Structure formats: C-alpha cells, structure tokens
Amino acid sequence: MSKIEWTERTWNPVTGCTKVSPGCKHCYAETMAKRLQAMGAPGYENGFKLSLVPERLNQPLQRRKPTMYFVNSMSDLFQDGVPVAFIDQVMDVIRATPQHTYQILTKRSGNMRDYFLTRPVPENAWLGVSVEDKKYGKPRIPDLLAIEAKTRFLSIEPLLEGLGRLKLKGIHWVIVGGESGHGARPMKEEWALSIRDQCERAGVDFFFKQWGAWGEDGKLRNKKANGRTLDGKVWDMIPTVAMA
Template identity: 30%
Template structure:
C-alpha cells in the first residue's frame, strides 16, 4: 500500500492502473517504467502480477509494452486510509489512457465521492479524454449507479439498468464536479501547452499543471493566468495551481534554473499558487541528487504552495 509518498506535493500514491504508453517528450525518462520493471520481478506474486507484462527490456533499454492493467481491488485503499490526505491518483500510469475502460473511471470517481475526506490529485497527459469524461452529462448518473451498488462490482446492474431518478439519494452524496478532486495536465515544454486549453475547458474545482520534468521555457501568463487573482479564481480560463521541477536520475536532461524562475515569477505576478518541487539532477547549479534540498536553492525559488478552495 503506497502510503507516505516521497512526492512532496502529495501524501499517498494510489497506483490503480499499471502499464503506460508514452505521449510526449516528458515520458522519456519516466520513473514509473523503472519501478514497474523492478516490481514485475518482486518475489511477492501478488505484487509481481500487478506489473508483469507492462515493461520489456531490450538490451539495456526498458520500454513499455503497451499493456494496460487496471486494479479494482486497489480502489479500496482509500477506505483504509482513515486520516484525510492528499492522494496522487494512478501515479504509475495514466488513468485516462484509451485502454482504461469507462466503467473503471466511473468506479474510481464513485470511490472519490464516497471517501470525500481525502483530496484526490489526478494528473494526465490525455486531456481530451479527461475533458470528454467530465463534460459528459451522463457521467454523474453512472457514478451514482456505482454508489447505489455500494461500490460492489457484483451488485452493479450493468449498462442496461434503467436511468436513476434525478432525486435519487446518490445525487445528494456529491456535487458536480467533485469538490475534492483536482485535475491537471503535464506541460514539460511549449510544444504541449495546448493541453492547458483543453484542461481549462474541463469542469473541476481545482485545475493545475505539472511542469515536470521541465525541458524548456514555458510562457503561461498571457493565456492562462490573470492579474486579478481573487476576482478571477473561479473563471473557467484560470489555472489554480502550478507545479514545477527539473528531471532527476542519471540520464536527466538539462533544466536551467532560469526556466523555473520564469514560471515562479509569472505565478507570483498573478497570485497563482506555485510549488517548486526540485531543481533536477542536471541544472546549472551545483546541487546534490535530484536537487530537492531547499537549502541549496536560491531564496526566490523556495516556494511550495498549495491552492486554496474558496
């Protein structure tokens, strides 16, 4: 069970999907492929089975096979975590991969609705499917069906079940969009900033981006941040949170500190919460390891903020 995550902006990881398909440059040195390979050789068969077949090794190179697995039994972890926490949803794979079925998305959202003591952080490189799912007027109805079935696959009536009445009790369990679910997209360079536009057209209480690994300068302010933060906080075209960090590991690509500083400056000018996670293992400053020791950073980068829900 992935409690006490080492990722600084979350508390626990919830690896409910395993196996992935690379989407853009940020995927090249992904930690998940190395961890998945390692875990696929775990001596515990229950752990090994979760990851078996998702990664293959060609010479010294690891690569995803394209096999996507989803794990309903792991959804129950959030019930066992009694203390309210921030939870990184599907940290080992993309929840919105095409091969993850809609019913599993519905069941995941139903768990998040029922166990609302937690805050769930959903990060994807597939913003189009995220957008379509959360904008689908039938999505809350399908989630309500899972709540009515007590989150039990054996009790779910299936797709042929007649529509629930709008005054069904399950609708009173959650507002839409869920107030405890944050959704975000990865934006590692200017090439993929188009993901932000799709994100901002997606209904969510908190919308955020993760500029990690940051592979080049990213200009946000002209299009996605506003000067008057308090007035525009609920505007559909406003980012609510930004994470930024350099790449870590032996093959880390360059992350110039000035790129991180630029994003920090843009967020500070607009009052947007910013979380600087790490400088990376290949920055132009001398730092140890992944560059996550704040004492080694310039004072202007020592910022680790979270969004506030008004």
C-alpha cells in the same frame, strides 16, 4: 506514505502506460514498475503494460484520516485502454470519501476533457495536466480549462524548455521541477523563474519540487545535492484544503 513532495499517499488502481510526448522519455514509473515486476509485487505482473487493479479500488475507503492522494502515480487514468466504466468506479470511490483530496494528473488532456463533458467533477478531485514543453505540453492547458473543476493544476516536470507566457487564469496551482535519473535533461533557472514570476502575478500557488540531476549552475550532480531551492527560497505552496 509517498516520497513525492507535493502529496501524502499514492493510489494506483491502474498501472502501466505508454509514451506520448518528450516528458515520457525517462519515465520513473516505467523503471519502478520493472523493478516491482522482478520482485513479484502484486499489480505489476505485466511490468509496465496497462493493467487494471480492481482490488485496489477500495483502499481509500479503509482510511478515515483526511489524506491527499495522488491518483495513479504509476499510470495515467485517462490513457486509451482504460474503460470508461472503470474510471466511473474510481470516481465513485472519490465521491464516497469526501474527507480525502485526490490529485489526478494526465497527459491525455483531451480524453479527460471528453470524459467530464457528461459528468460532474467530484468536489474533492483536483485535475491536472503535464506541461513539459511548448509543442506537447502547452496545448493541454486549454483542455484542462474547459473542465468545470474546483481545483486545476499544472505539473511542469520535467521542464524541458522555456515556455513563454502561460494561460494561468483558472489555474490554481503550478508545480515545477527538473529531471532526475540517468540521462536527465537540464533545466535552466530562467525557465523556472519565469513561471514563478507569472504565478506570483496571477495569484497562483507555486511549488518548486526539485532541480533534479542538474543544478541551477548548469552542472550535473545528483538530486540530493541540488535540492529544492529556487532564487534562494524553498517554494512549497499548496492550495488550501478544507477537509471534512
């Protein structure tokens, strides 16, 4: 099981990554990968350097129960260095397991767009991009919208500034959250509320994941103390999944 609130399990046929934008500054996956390397965990022999783990490709095939998988929580499937042939293998597994739903999130939106220019998106694959700020995050949205996918989503976490108006036509789900961990940057309530309001007007499912290390009152605490309540409510909408 996964501790990530908006999924059920993680599937990591690729591990390791490189930083490409401000949202990567305090990468939880990098910290975790180094811990797993120190523990001698399989797949993390190289720490947070890009590594293909082909022996994990068949993991979803061994599970019959319909499951929501977050693909590569410890990496980015569309980063430079992941061979197209390996991405093809990942997609083959996704197509071979229609009972599952796969959430694929990237910061390399251009690479994902180019990959699917000549390939259909599996029906059970949700495609998403990270949108942490205006300069790096918002330009990823048009790349996502250019892909013919059944379900598209935005992961606005960590939310680092007010984003202004968002292009939500064609987006089905938006996740918002603050940053946690050492050195966490604060998220202002009005930033999150603006996104929530836009989602409500556009009929887009909205999921508020966490406040992170900073509370809505602007005080630094810890993640557990700050919780998931926004404007007096827990927002945990997820698009409806029609399982086989």
